[in-house]
Amino acid sequence: MNLRRDVFQALADPTRRAILLLLVASPAMTAGAIASNFDTARPTVSKHLQILTACELLHQAQNGREVHYHLNPQKMKEIGDFIEPFRKMWEDRFDKLETIMKKYPSKK
Amino acid sequence: MEQKTKIHAEDGKQELEITREFDLPLELLFKAHIDPGIVAQVMGTKVLKLESKKHGSYQLETKDSKGNVIFRANGVIHEFDPNKKITRTFEMENTPFGVQLEIYEFEPLTGGASKLTMHVIYESVAQRDQVLKLPFAQGINMAHNRIQEIAGKLK
Numbered sequence A: 001m002n003l004r005r006d007v008f009q010a011l012a013d014p015t016r017r018a019i020l021l022l023l024v025a026s027p028a029m030t031a032g033a034i035a036s037n038f039d040t041a042r043p044t045v046s047k048h049l050q051i052l053t054a055c056e057l058l059h060q061a062q063n064g065r066e067v068h069y070h071l072n073p074q075k076m077k078e079i080g081d082f083i084e085p086f087r088k089m090w091e092d093r094f095d096k097l098e099t100i101m102k103k104y105p106s107k108k
Numbered sequence B: 001m002e003q004k005t006k007i008h009a010e011d012g013k014q015e016l017e018i019t020r021e022f023d024l025p026l027e028l029l030f031k032a033h034i035d036p037g038i039v040a041q042v043m044g045t046k047v048l049k050l051e052s053k054k055h056g057s058y059q060l061e062t063k064d065s066k067g068n069v070i071f072r073a074n075g076v077i078h079e080f081d082p083n084k085k086i087t088r089t090f091e092m093e094n095t096p097f098g099v100q101l102e103i104y105e106f107e108p109l110t111g112g113a114s115k116l117t118m119h120v121i122y123e124s125v126a127q128r129d130q131v132l133k134l135p136f137a138q139g140i141n142m143a144h145n146r147i148q149e150i151a152g153k154l155k
Helices: A007-011 A014-025 A031-035 A042-054 A073-080 A084-107 B026-034 B036-043 B125-154
Strands: A058-063 A066-071 B005-008 B015-022 B046-050 B057-063 B069-081 B085-092 B099-109 B113-121
Touching: A007 A014, A007 A042, A007 A073, A014 A031, A014 A042, A014 A066, A031 A042, A031 A066, A042 A058, A084 B005, A084 B015, A084 B026, A084 B036, A084 B125, B015 B125, B026 B036, B026 B099, B026 B113, B036 B046
Parallel strands: none
Antiparallel strands: A058 A066, B005 B015, B015 B113, B046 B057, B057 B069, B069 B085, B085 B099, B099 B113
C-alpha cells in the first residue's frame, strides 16, 4: 500500500521518531537493542522498524548472524526539504502519464 | 537514482520551473495534454471541458463518493502550438492560490524521447510558496489522519 511507505506517516509516530533519534546517537543497532530502549512489546517495535525500512528512512545490513539498522541520510535530507512532496506529486503524475501513453498506440 | 522530475524554485521569486524527460515520442507527450480522456486519467479528475485551441478554455472537477465537489479548477488557453507549446492560466476554485500562468514547452529528444518544461508564474512569492507547501502539509495531515484511524480501531 502506498500510504505505508509515506515518509510523513512514518514521522507522525512518536516511537518511530524516537527510533530515528536512537540511531543518530548510535549508528548501527540490532532490532533487539533498539527494542530494549522501549517498554513497548518487541513485535510492535519490529513493526515500526518495518515501516521505517519500507519508506527508506532506515537501511538493514547483514552483519554475520545479526541484522543492523542504519539511518539513510539521503532520505533524511529529503524530509528537510519541504519541496520534495510537491516534486513527488508531479513525479507520480508524470509516471502515470508515461505508463498510460506507452500503452496508447496499441489500444487503437 | 537520478530524479526524473526536477523542480527549480528560487527563493524570493514568484515562479518555478518543472522539467521532466519522458520515454515517449513528442506527439504522445503532447497528446496526453490535450486529449480529455487521457487528462482525466492522469489528473485523476473529471474533465468537464477541454478546448485545446487558442481562446479555448477548460474545466476540471472531482467529487467525493457523496457527490460533494472537492476539487474544481479552470483556465483559459492563450497560445496553442501543436507539439511545441501551450500557454494557459490555471485557477483552483475556492482556494487562496489565485490564478497562475502556465507555459508548457514540448521538445523532442533523441531516441524517441521527449521533454516537458513547465514554467509557472504566480501572483506573488507568498502564493507560490503556499502552493509548494500544500502537498507537504497534506502529507502530514494524511499521516495524522491515518494514525487517528488506527488509534480509533484499537479502542
